[in-house]
Amino acid sequence: METFELFLLGGTYVSVGDQEVALELYGRSRNGEAIVARYYGFRPYFDLVEPSPETRERLKNDPEKFELQERTTFLDGAEHAVVRVYARLPFRVPEYRERYKGPGEHSVLAADIPFFHRFLYDKGLGLTVRFDAEPESAEAEERYTGARVVRVVREAGKDIAPAEPFRPALTTLSFDIENAIRERTIFTICGVVHRADGERRTFRLHGKESEILARFAETIRDEDPDVITGYNIGGYDIPLLEERAKALGVDLLVGRDRGPFREAGDRLWRLSGRVVADAWWSVRKDLRPKQESLQFVARTFLGDQKLDVDRRNIEAEWAKDPERVLEYCEHDADLALRILEKLRVVDKAADLATVAHLPLDEGLNGRTSQFIDAMLIPRADRLGVGVPMNHRARRENPIEGGYVHTIKPGIYRWWSCSTSSRCTRRSSSRRTSASRPSLPPARP
Numbered sequence: 001m002e003t004f005e006l007f008l009l010g011g012t013y014v015s016v017g018d019q020e021v022a023l024e025l026y027g028r029s030r031n032g033e034a035i036v037a038r039y040y041g042f043r044p045y046f047d048l049v050e051p052s053p054e055t056r057e058r059l060k061n062d063p064e065k066f067e068l069q070e071r072t073t074f075l076d077g078a079e080h081a082v083v084r085v086y087a088r089l090p091f092r093v094p095e096y097r098e099r100y101k102g103p104g105e106h107s108v109l110a111a112d113i114p115f116f117h118r119f120l121y122d123k124g125l126g127l128t129v130r131f132d133a134e135p136e137s138a139e140a141e142e143r144y145t146g147a148r149v150v151r152v153v154r155e156a157g158k159d160i161a162p163a164e165p166f167r168p169a170l171t172t173l174s175f176d177i178e179n180a181i182r183e184r185t186i187f188t189i190c191g192v193v194h195r196a197d198g199e200r201r202t203f204r205l206h207g208k209e210s211e212i213l214a215r216f217a218e219t220i221r222d223e224d225p226d227v228i229t230g231y232n233i234g235g236y237d238i239p240l241l242e243e244r245a246k247a248l249g250v251d252l253l254v255g256r257d258r259g260p261f262r263e264a265g266d267r268l269w270r271l272s273g274r275v276v277a278d279a280w281w282s283v284r285k286d287l288r289p290k291q292e293s294l295q296f297v298a299r300t301f302l303g304d305q306k307l308d309v310d311r312r313n314i315e316a317e318w319a320k321d322p323e324r325v326l327e328y329c330e331h332d333a334d335l336a337l338r339i340l341e342k343l344r345v346v347d348k349a350a351d352l353a354t355v356a357h358l359p360l361d362e363g364l365n366g367r368t369s370q371f372i373d374a375m376l377i378p379r380a381d382r383l384g385v386g387v388p389m390n391h392r393a394r395r396e397n398p399i400e401g402g403y404v405h406t407i408k409p410g411i412y413r414w415w416s417c418s419t420s421s422r423c424t425r426r427s428s429s430r431r432t433s434a435s436r437p438s439l440p441p442a443r444p
Contacts, residue, residue, distance in 0.1 A: 001132050001133070001134055001153060002132065002133060002134075002150075003130070003131070003132050003133075004029055004035060004037065004130070004131055004132075004133055004150065005029060005030045005128065005129070005130050005163045005164075005166065006025060006027040006028070006029055006035055006037060006128065006129050006130075006131075006163070007028045007029075007030075007127065007128055007166060007167065007168050007360070008025060008026070008027045008125075008126075008127055008128070008129060008359035008360065009026045009027050009028070009226055009273060009274065009275055009359060009360050009361060010026050010270075010272065010273065010274075010275065010359045010360065010361035010362075011023060011024055011025045011026060011116045011119075011120075011359055012024050012116060012257075012272055013090060013115055013116060014143075014257075015089070016040070019088045019089070020040070020088070021089060021090060021115075022038045022039065022040050023038070023039040023040075023042060023115075023116060023119055024036055024037075024257070024272070024273075025037040025038075025039065025129070026147070026256055026272065026273035026274075027359075028168040028170065028196075028226065029168065030166055030168060031168075032168050032169060032196055033148060034146055034147035034148065034224060034226075034256070035147055035148055035149075035150065036144050036147045036148070036149045036150070036256060036257075036273065037131065037133060037151075037152055038140065038149065038150070038151050038152065039119070039152045039154075039160060040151070040152075040154070041154055042119050042122075043066050043067070043086045043087065043088070044086070044087050044089070044090040044092075044093050044115050044118065045084050045085060045086045045087065045093075045110075045118075046084075046085055046087075046093060046096070046097055046108060046109065046110050046111035047071070047073065047082040047083065047084050047085070047108070047109040047110055047111075047386065048082060048083045048085060048100055048101070048102070048107065048108060048109075049073075049075065049080050049081075049082050049102075049104070049106060049107050049108070049109060049386070050080055050081050050082070050102075050107075051083055051100065052102060055100055055102065056083065058100070059083065059085060059100065064087070064088065064092065065085055065086065065087060065088075065096075066086040066087060066088045067086040068083055068084065068085060068086070069083070069084040069086070070082075070083060070084075071083070071084050072384070073109065073384055073385065073386040074383070074384055074385045074386060075106060075385070075386035075388075076106065082109065082386070085100070090115035093111055096111075097111040105388075106386065106388050108389060109386045109387055109388060109389070110377075110386075110387045110389075111389055112389045112390055113373075113377065113387075117358075117370075117373070117374065120358070120374070121374070121377050121378040121381065122378075122381070123159070123160055123161070124161075124162060124357075124378065125160065125161075125162055125357065126162055126353070126354065126356075126357035126358065127165065127350065127353045127354045127357070127358065127359065127360065127363070128162065128163040128164065128165050128166055129160055129161065129162060129163050130160070130161050130162070130163035131152045131153070131158075131159070131160040131161070132152070132153040132158050133150035133151055133152050133153055134150065134151050134153060135149075135150060135151070136149040136150055136151045143257060143258065144256055144257055144258070144273075145221050145224070145256060145257075145258055146221065146224030146256060147224075147256055147273065165354055167347075167350060168196070169196035169197070169198075170196055170226040170227055170346065171193065171194065171195045171196045171223065171224065171225045171226050171227070172193070172194045172225055172226070172227040172228075172229060172277075172337060172340070172341075172346075173191055173192070173193045173194075173219075173220065173223055173225035173227070173228050173229070174191055174192045174193075174194075174228075174229045174230050174279075174333045174334065174336045174337035174340070175189055175190065175191035175216070175228070175230050175233070175237070175333050176189070176190055176191065176230055176231070176237070176329050176330070176332040176333040176336070177189050177236075177237050177240060177241070177329070178190075178314055178318070178325055178328070178329045179240060179244075179314070180314065180315050181312070181314065181315070184240065184243065184244065185209055185244075186209050186212055186213070186240070186244055187206060187314070187318050187322075187325065188204065188205060188206040188212065188322075188325065188326055188329050189205045189212055189213075189216045189329075190202070190203065190204045190205070190326060190329035190330040190332075190333055191203050191219070191230075191330070191333045192330070192333050192334045192337050193223050193225065194337060194341075195223075196226075202334075203219055204326045204329070204330060205219070206322070206326065209244065209248060210248045210249075210250055213241070213244060213245050213248065213250040213252065214250055217250075217251070217252050217253060217254050220254040221254060221258075224256075225274060226274060226275060227274070227276075227277050227340075227346060228271065228274055228275070228276050228277070229276075229277045229278065229336055229337060229340050230278070230279065230333060230336045231278075231279050231280050231294045231332065231335070231336040231339070232267075232278065232280040232294075233269075233276070233278050233280075234267035234268060234269055234276070234278040234280075234281065235267045235278075235280070238261055238269050238276075241261070242260075242261060254271060254274075255271040255272035255273055255274060256271075256272055256273025256274060257272040257273060259271070259272050261276075264365070267281065268365055270361065270365070275346075275349075275360055275361045275364055275365075276365070277340060277345055277346065277349075277364055277365075279336040279337075279340045279343075279345075280292065280294075280336075282339075282340060282343050282345045283297050283301075283339060283343070286343055286345075287301065287343075289301075294306060294332060294335060294336070297339060298335045298339070301339060301342065302335065302338055302339065302342065304335060304338075306328070306331065306332060306335070307324075307327060307328040307331050309324060309325060309328040345364070346364070349363035349364035350363060352371070355371075355375075356371040356374045356375060357374050357375070357378070358370070358371070358374050362374075369390075
């Protein structure tokens with residue numbers, strides 16, 4: 001048995017057999033070792049407020065439920081009897097709450113809290129944790145890359161607990177892509193790796209497109225970065241990687257659990273065990289520049305600039321001088337890394353995660369509502385106050401708001417709409433849509 005202190009990068013869960021899950025805690029130890037800690041035995045749950053006798057009987061006889069507990073909670077100014085329903089698997093909770101909810105707006109409580117967040121809230125955990133652990137099975141070890149896998153010990157009064165704050169050195173990988181504008185073919189992926197020990201190295205990948213993608217995934221697994229960055233990678237580079245990998249049948253399994261990129265919102269992507277930190281998004285939030293292009297930001301913020309390559313004619317530039325394009329691509333990745341480091345994005349995210357009691361990934365990419373939940377829900381639980389689900393209050397005559405459309409970056413045709421709401425293409429455009437190829441989204 002060994003004692004660990006872990007700086008949490010993120011967490012999720014994985015099914016173990018048919019009726020159990022293990023929580024996965026990804027992070028760096030105080031001495032800088034990459035760790036995946038598996039925690040067994042924590043069950044998802046929700047509360048039913050004053051369920052009917054029929055509902056209670058159904059629950060008692062339900063073979064899929066794990067356990068029932070009789071409790072009381074404070075809700076709407078009064079004490080109420082509740083039944084806490086423990087399920088076997090987290091993804092069954094939405095089904096359960098719909099199956100057993102009764103009349104009234106607050107008949108079900110705490111049924112929409114993400115399972116990993118529920119674990120953090122109940123255990124009082126935050127950015128740094130402490131636990132005793134044993135080596136995990138060899139079968140589990142094979143699931144992960146670049147990290148030591150351990151099993152948290154929960155016996156003889158031992159359990160996971162908060163640790164004194166600390167900041168291990170993290171490894172960051174920044175990358176950039178150069179590709180054909182219309183055909184989308186990738187010419188090269190270049191990058192810079194700033195390792196936890198201070199070493200800084202670069203890489204340039206080019207050749208057959210499928211091999212570029214495969215070697216890029218291999219580079220991430222070999223370098224094992226904690227943070228992946230670039231300039232507008234959430235809006236351009238990662239979607240392009242996903243598009244081309246799918247077209248060519250290449251698996252981009254680059255998470256610490258050998259999993260793929262997961263889209264988590266507008267321009268937001270996540271990887272298990274790694275933090276995706278888009279330098280463009282940080283610039284937009286922290287600097288609010290007059291222009292958001294990498295050229296403008298590099299000039300005004302770093303006193304540097306992009307190299308002299310015509311991005312609009314990249315096919316010709318690549319055919320004329322591939323070495324210059326490789327240098328240009330690598331330099332863009334370096335600029336993004338330097339911007340991220342000068343803005344101290346990771347440090348500020350860690351500060352926020354410390355206050356909100358969340359992992360680093362949430363401190364960087366979380367929404368304000370998640371920070372508020374992380375601070376208020378545990379306090380409500382300690383005081384015995386019921387936590388309603390996060391939905392809009394019901395109204396007898398609800399007000400319908402206007403439709404808000406998210407505009408995606410790109411090149412659009414010019415349309416003209418008459419007062420009769422009939423939209424037609426302007427007469428100056430003579431070409432049909434069939435003869436006019438669509439263009440990909442443009443970089444900011």
